[in-house]
Amino acid sequence: MKSKLYIFGLLLFLSAYSWSQAPNWNVAESNFEHSMSLVSFLNVNGKTLGNPNDMIAAFVNGECRGVSKLTYVSAQGAYYAYLSIFSNSNGETLNFKIYDSEADTVTDLTQTMVFKINQHTGDLFQPYSFAQPALNKNAAITDLNLMGIEKKDLIIGENTVVLKVASSTDLSAQNVVFQLSTNADAFVGTTPVISGSNSMNLTNDVTLSVRSEDRSVVKDWKVSVQKVSDIQIYKKDAVCYAPGAIKVTSSGTNESFNLSLAGNVIQTKTSNGESIIFENLATGTYTISTSGFSKSVTIIQKQ
Missing domain, CATH: 2.60.40.2340 (Immunoglobulin-like)
Structure with a gap:
C-alpha cells in the first residue's frame, strides 16, 4: 500500500512539473505615458540563461511594468532581453524577477532600479546585467x-x-x-x-x-x-702570477658593455651573441653595464 502511494505521489509530482506554466506576466501599456528601455542579459546562480522561453519582468509594488523573453542574436552568438518598462512618472523604484524555463523557477532579484523617462541602458557589447547573485565588476x-x-x-x-x-x-x-x-x-x-x-x-x-x-x-x-638579454657574468680572481678577468655572455646582438671602475669607464666591448672577456684586471670592484642592465663584480687577490 505504501509503495502504491509513493508511486502515485511521484507520478503526481512529475505530472505537475512537466505541465507547469510559465508566469503570466502582462503589462497594461496603455495605462502609462512614459517608458524606458534596456538591452540586457540574464544570469541566475552563475548560469547565463539562453532559452527563448526565459523571461525578465519589472514590477512596481507588485504591479508588472515590463516583461521580455530572450531573443537570440546570431552576430553575437548570445541571447538578450530587450526590456521596455512603463510608468507615469520619474523616480519609481523597480524590482525584478527572472523566470528560468529549464529549471522552471522564478528568482526575485535583490537589485533595483529607478525609473527614468526615455532612458536607454545597455547595448549588445555591454548589455545590462540582471543577475542573482550580482556578478563581478572587475576588469583587470x-x-x-x-x-x-x-x-x-x-x-x-x-x-x-x-x-x-x-x-x-x-x-x-x-x-x-x-x-x-x-x-x-x-x-x-x-x-x-x-x-x-x-x-x-x-x-x-x-x-x-x-x-x-x-x-x-x-x-x-x-x-x-x-x-x-640573457646576460651572465663570470669572473676570475687575480693570482700572484696573473691579473683577474671578467667574462660576459649574452644572446643579444650588437650589445655594448662598459666596464667601469670608481665611476669611470675603462673598457667597452660589443657582443653579437658571443662571449666577451675583460682581461688584465687588478683587484677592485668593477661595474658591468649595458642598456637596462648593471652589475658589480669584485676581483680579489688570491694567494
Missing part, C-alpha cells in the same frame, strides 16, 4: 605570458602590462596566455581573444580591452613586450 589583467616562452619579468600597473622576455624571442606571431578578473573576457577592438588560443603581433604595443563579468566595465590595457 592579473597575469600574462607567451605560450612556451620563459618570463623574465612582469610588471602590471594601473592600466599597463610590461612583459620582459629573452632578446631572441620572435614577437611577430605569439600565443598570449593571460589571466583576468573572475569570468571577465578580453578583446582586441570588439573581437574576442581567448587565452592560449590566439596569434598576436607584439612587435609594437597592443591594447587589450577587458570586459567585466557583469559587462558594465570595459577597461583598456596597454600590453608591451620588451626583449632583455
